[in-house]
Amino acid sequence: MISVGLAIVAIILLGRVIAHRKHLASITDQYYQTTGEIDARLILAETRLVGFKRKEMLELRTAHSIIPDLKLVEAISGDTVLLSSITGKHLLLYRFSESSCIDCVIKDIEALKKLSKRVPPEQIIAVGNYSSSRSFKAMINSYSLSFLAYNYTFPLGVPLQSENYDNDVPFYLVIRPDFEVILPYSRDDEIQNQKYLERIAEFFERIN
Secondary structure, three states, rough: OOHHHHHHHHHHHHHHHHHHHHHHHHHHHHHHHHHHHHHHHHHHHHHHHHHHHHHHHHHOOOOEEEEEEEEEOOOOOOEEEEEEHHOOOOEEEEEEOOOOOOOHHHHHHHHHHHHHHOHHHHHHHEEEOOOHHHHOOOOOOOOOOOEEEEEOEEEEOOOHHHHOOOOOOOEEEEEEEOEEEEEEEEEOOOOHHHHHHHHHHHHHHHHH
């Protein structure tokens, strides 16, 4: 009788051990499932944060100024057009002059030609400041641009222009459809230029 009783007790204990192990396995599964969900949420939150920081990095560099409706002279045809006639969407404007570093301008133009593969060419313009329209046309013809170029021999009327007008440092800015100037950038070294244009490409890909 004692051995039968012990056997019954052993069976009961074994059943409890098995039930306990199943409970532990269930808790473990729930833990890993919860941990996985938390990790996924953290990754999503981190991704959103990075996206927000990128957007913030771009949007906080707003000039808070309005560019006038400039009368631009098209480099090839010589026709005079209003800026308003070419700004139905956001527009990237690259400004340079005949006294700018020529090597810098050449590198910038080549970078813009590459950029035009990600940003629609009609949303990019180069605006030079050349006293001779003939020399400006010859220079533009030599580049085989995929985007339009214009000549404008006066300050653009934006803060960045006055900052760089004396030393003729090339610069970029984005013009919104309402003529507000955003994302201004004065030309720096090649690494910073590449970073800026990469952010610009991402910006246009996001809004287009």
